[in-house]
Amino acid sequence: MALDIKKFLQRFIEEARDHLSRLAEGVAALEQGQRDPEQIHSLFRSAHTLKGSSRMLKLEPITALSHSLEDLLSTLREGQLQLTPGVTGLMYQALDQLSDQLERLAGTLDAASLAEVDAALCKALSEAANPPTSATNQAEEVAETPTQVPAAQITSRLQTQDTVRIRLHKLDELIKLMGEVVSSHAGLRALVGEAQQMQSSDASASTLPVFVRTLKDRVQSQELLMQELHDTALQMRMLPLSIVFEPATRLVRDLARSLGKQVECRVQGADIELDRQMIDQLADPVIHLLRNALDHGIESPDQREAASKPAQGLLTLKAAQDGGWVEIEIADDGQGLNLQAIRQKALSRQLFTPETLEGMTDQEVMDLIFLPGFSTSHLITDLSGRGVGMDVVKRSVVDGLQGVISLDSRVGQGTRFTLRLPLSLAMMRVLLVRVSGHLLGFTAQYVAELIQLPRSAMIDVAERNAVIIRNEFVPVMKLSDLIDLPHTEPSPRHSERQETHALLLVTRLHHEKLALEIDELIDERDLVIKQLPSHLGQFSLIAGMVTTGHNQLVSLLHVPHLMELTRRTRSRTASQTVAVSEKPKPRLLVVDDSLNTREIERDVLEAWGYQVTLAEDGQDGLNKALAERFDAVLTDVEMPVMDGFTLTARLRQEPDYQNTPIIIITSREKESDRRRGIEVGADAYIVKGSFDQNSLVDTLKVLLD
Structure with missing residues (x-):
């Protein structure tokens, strides 16, 4: 909002x-x-x-x-x-x-x-x-002495400028190619003139084949030139990963120092180039993962020595190119994920039954950390632990970067995240399919295979169609039903086949697969991806548009959203049985000596349905908390009369507030202040410089759940 x-x-x-x-x-x-x-x-x-x-x-x-x-x-x-x-x-x-x-x-x-x-x-x-x-x-x-204004301001975020520096030889190459394109275009215009002359005169049978062959050669030459021109233009948009990696290493050193940890950060593959659009969107997920590794992964020197590890932890940031893809690894040699803590958190939030959790593999349990609001941290800070960071990372990688994120962890050995991303979002391999008379597209990174099976091979699993592909159950959905396309009769040449066989496009996202029934595969080619206009950015079903050779616009379907639609369809019946009850609005106390800050926080919280009471200092907050009961308290630290640490400690002495969520929102970012926040009883510690209204609301949801 x-x-x-x-x-x-x-x-x-x-x-x-x-x-x-x-x-x-x-x-x-x-x-x-x-x-x-x-x-x-x-x-x-x-x-x-x-x-x-x-x-x-x-x-x-x-x-x-x-x-x-x-x-x-x-x-x-x-x-x-x-x-x-x-x-x-x-x-x-x-x-x-x-x-x-x-x-x-x-x-x-x-x-x-x-x-x-x-x-x-x-x-x-x-x-x-x-x-x-x-x-x-x-x-x-x-x-x-008068001071001088610096040439540029250093900011805490990893950002790139809106310009790209291009080497002169690349511009020369582009200009040369443009000259060849113009020359080739002139040749095609000459052929048009010849065709007009042939039309106005009686062309002999021997002249026409020569003309057709010449036209075909010229068109092929033009296509090659246009492809080379496009590749050269795309190359100009490429930037090295060092733009993200180098500031990230400085961030690691600063955060490690603030946390009292010794960490060596090793970087490999920083010279690999990605499209500028990818670089712009990559910084935030990389920062999230680095912060998570520093805050939760790598132990303190004392803890590492007790575990017979070197006092200095190791954080690796590595990139490698694989064809049209790049794989980025962020790995630490820390304590690894606590699978039992993850299971307990999922159980306490009633996400799964004990029987379901018991039947999950270790990998499936690890993947639970990508769920919205999921965190096993006892203290919530601006670094990590709000339960929103990993969800943000997954959305950024899957939705924004059209990539895949995977996770591997070993207790006592560390955790590794792998991001598999296309080199560019400007041009990608696309499969064009026809469904109910509509032409639709899928980007190739989400397509595992295309298979045709007899309908008798389909089985019923939990009231859903499924097929077994290499000993794996894969759910089947008719794409036309999933996205509510009107039913049309297939062409005569396909109708007989569709009665007995199903053409399945098997899509894949990380460990999950979904087989989509389509009518036919039209083509597979490299196409320029057109991004949706900004006002359609929330239309998550469509990942972008492409144009065919006949200037027909084709929608690219976003596979992660299709899988989410499938999950909703699967659970719709169960969700309809849940009784809906009117719950009273949670009552919150906001304590801050800054009127502006209090008003901002109140506007945010009231917009999300909370009932908010304001207090202008710690003593005022304590008086109001003792006068009436609140479901959660949000407080600043530095305030007149009584500071936030003292207020938190006083509230924890009251029986009514021993288990009430208390969130400290402050400008203090030193590790000693964070530790003091823990000691006096705060459940969350958020630095105002990292303030985000969605993060604050998600934090409250986690604590009030």
């Missing part, structure tokens, strides 16, 4: 102006010699709130500068920094730039209008907050 971001930007601007005013007054008081600890703490809270609120609205330049200012005030609050004219000068510079950014934002209500963050000023603030022997002198110098 979309938020009206401009409404929240306006609230942020009003709130930020108040904070900047308090900061300016406080810095002036410090400059005059006032050193009241509570006043310094109040300044720190204002900077902290600015950072957190701007982070939720993705105002990165404001977030970065507020963060640096907060660090400086934190050091000052702890008595580790001597207040000098240079330090106050830095704080004034920061406030001036924050004020300028705020006015830019007020004039446009568009985050894109913000100037790039002043890296030199942020660096000076950070160095002053962590002073070496000469930090004060450096602060003095920076305070007196």
